[in-house]
Amino acid sequence: MNVFDESGRAASGARAAARCRILGGERYSDMSGGLFRPFLGTAHIAAMELVSAWMREAGMIVARDPAGTLVGRYEGQRPDAPCLMIGSHIDSVHNGGFYDGVLGVMLGIECVEHFARRGERLPFAIEVLAFGDEEGSRFPLSMLGSRALSGKPLGTVDTMTDRHGISLHDAMAAVGLDAARIAEARRDRSGILAYLEAHIEQGPVLDHEGAAVAAVSGIAGIQRFHVQIGGIPGHAGTVPLAMRHDALAAASEIVLEIEAFAARHASSLIATVGRIEAFPGAINVIAGRVVLTVEIRSVDDAVLEGSVGQVEERLAAVSARRGVAYTIFDRQTFPAARCDSRLVSMLATAMEQAGLRRRVMVSGAGHDAMMMTGWVPSAMLFVRSPRGVSHHPDETVEIPDVEAAFDVMTRFISDLGRTGIGPENESHAREQ
Ligand SMILES: [Zn+2]
Structure with a gap:
């Protein structure tokens, strides 16, 4: 089958996937032998040109906003109608996959x-947004495009540099953009009906269930903190076990306690210890100090907030029993982002109409949609990630799943045209 023959739905899904592979080619990557497309690199500029051409070919007027986001607009029945934004990103992590974003x-x-x-x-316009920076793989701020568009704080954009010392200011100037004017990318909320983002799941859940797509009810919030365990260092040969205050043995028990805690609350949160360091870190010395990281994710901010105290109770119990001290430091909170319950419900209904199972799930990873929820009604659609592989060259999609996503999205858009978003209805808010 020629996927470019524009003969209907099957062609659309196949073409979307084929174009992702085209953008995975050498010309659109800043590394050899893999895909790396950082914000405003040569590859990103080339990708913007090609994506612009595809947008025009599809019937859109294309512009670039002051934050480097490519915006293609397809007008509605009347000019200046509010728009449905359909967005995601075209930058990538280093040696990433072809489909993420x-x-x-x-x-x-x-x-x-x-x-x-x-x-x-x-009754509304459709704008397709290709954000230039979501991953933050060049400058130390992620989601720059959606952040600017939704009027969120931009942090230290004035002084940011990449790892080669090139400032964001110079990188933008090189392509005719002005870093001092990024905030002008902010859009007027009244001109936006809703935001929809389709994205690969980046996890194994849908593959495990044998489901092609799922609506996303919300993006998990994150609590991150460091724990320091203070014990007493000593000689590995001379200090008897009973007389030790081994910080590493205590930390090991804490790691397993946190895993057990996550297992007991598996329906509402997930927790991970991702890094552990022992000091002095010698083969013949009892560790006197250990620092470990804890990350907890939940779509429910109250659960998230409460979880820190629950983890601390376990820390306190283990520490008391083993005669070590603990401190929590560098705590960071990223609130959860709830998708619009009406749009989630409409997506789930579109799945049923398309002959698919009604499936709603939580996103454990961050997305541009995080910047949009709470600002405009927003929803996300996940597409199955075979084997859950993502941020890796082996990341892939199944063409029938992409066709299913296309089918659901076009039905969703038609329904939105017929009925609008409808009144707030809290009964759908917790649909999982
Ligand atoms: Zn992504």
Whole structure:
């Protein structure tokens, strides 16, 4: 089958996936032998040109906003109608996969092409957004495009440099953008009806269940903190076990306590100890000090907040029993982002109409949608990640799953045109 033959749905899904692979090619990567497309690198500029051409071909007017986001607009039945934004990102992590972010942009273009080909105008415009920086793989701030668009604080954009010492200011100037004007990317909320983002799941859940797609009810919030365990260092040969205050043995018990805690609350949170360091860190010395990281994720901010205290209770118990001291430091909180319950419900209904199982799940990873929820009604659609592989060259998608996503998205858009978003209805808010 020629996937570019524009003969209908199967072609649209296949073409979206094929275009992700084209953008995975050498010309669109800043590393050899793999994909690396950081913000405003040569590869990103080349990718923007190609994506612009595809947007135009699909019937959109294309512009670049002051934060380097590519915006393709397909007008609605009347000019200046509010728009449905369909967005994701076209930057990548180092040696990343072809589909993370890009697939959502390609599906947005296919949706517009679908309505444009039939000459169908909707009560709203559709804007396809290709954010230039989501991963933060060049400058130390992620989600720059969606952050600026939604008017969130931009942090230290004035002084940021990449690892080669090139300032964001110079990187933007080189492509005709002005870092001093990033904030002008902020959009007027009244011009936006809703935000939709399709993205690969980046985890194994849908693959495990044999499901093609799922609506996302929310993006998990994150609590991160460090724990220091203070024991007493000593000679590995001379200090009897009963007389030790071994910080590493205590930390090991704490790691397993945190895992057990996460297992007991598996329906509402997930917790991980991702790094542990022992000091002095010698083969013949009892560790006197250990520092470990704890990360807890939940879509429920109250659960998240309460979980820190629960972890601390276990820390206190283990520390008391083993005669070591503990301190918690560098605590960071990233609040959960709830998708709009009405849009989530509409996506789930579109799945049923498409002959798929109604499936709603939580996103454990961050996405541009985080910047949009709470600002405009937002929703996400996950596409199965075979074997859950992501941020890796082996990341892939199944064409029938991309076709299913396209089917769900176009039905969702048609329904939105017919019924609008509808009144707030809290009964759907906790649909899982
Ligand atoms: Zn992504």
